[in-house]
Amino acid sequence: MAEHPRDAYTLLVLHTHGHGDHVAADAQFTDRPHTTVVPGDRNSAWGYFGFTDDPGRVARVDLGGRVLECLATPGHHEAAVTYYDPHTGFLLTGDTVYPGRLYVEDWDAFGRTVDRLIAFADTRPVTHVLGCHIEMTDKPGVDYPVLTTYQPDEPPLQMTIGQLRSIREAMDEIGGRPGRHAFPDFIICNGDA
Incomplete structure (x- = not known):
């Protein structure tokens, strides 16, 4: 505001999905003028983007x-949304893809x-695939215990398109079997794992 003064500016609050650790701060925007908060539930988020009628569209x-x-991008959560910033080349995947435990709610x-x-990234210059967490150690296939708050030996947050392809290959290997399946850069937790 100091650099570009004006009377007001609008704020848009969007989410990658509706889990509590992603929407917990929404209440702070309740009475803020010129602010739109799009809740993280499927009806609200997908309705805002027009995905309810056409989940295959690019909004x-x-x-x-x-x-x-x-x-x-459902699967981790039914309302999941991924954002792509052409300016930076960042593919922002929320909790769908990151170097850690990939919790799968709906396998298909x-x-x-x-x-x-993968198909989307093949048609755009993606510099980094960025999720919202890192739960892995810098040792391949080894994660930190759940609820760990000090994780000094993490790998970088950014992933590559090659790692997206590795997730696809891992899924083919798992074949939908429930459980916790560790791979070098991620752990796929299918079901109650």
Whole structure:
């Protein structure tokens, strides 16, 4: 505001999905003027992007001259959305893909999402695939215990398209079997694992 003074500016609050650790701070925006908070549940989020009628569409959100592309990416959560920033090349996947425990709520939807992310990334310059967590240690296939708050030996957050392909290959190997399946860069937790 100091650099670009004006009376007001609008704020848009979007989510990658509706889990509590992603939407817990929404209440702080309740009475803020010129603010739109799109809740993280499927009806609200997918309705906002137009995914309810066409989950295969690529939606666009203009942040004031910077346009993000948005994809419906269920599997981890039914309302999951991935954002692509053409300016940076960042593919922002929330909890769908990151170097850690990939919790799969819907196996078939997760598989379609990973395929969609690969196909999408094949048509755009993606510099990094960025999720919201790191739960792995810097030792391949070894994660930190759940609820660990000090994780000094993590790998980098950013992943590559090659690692997306590795997730797809891992899914083919798992074949939908429930359980915890460790791989060098991620752990797929299918079901109650």
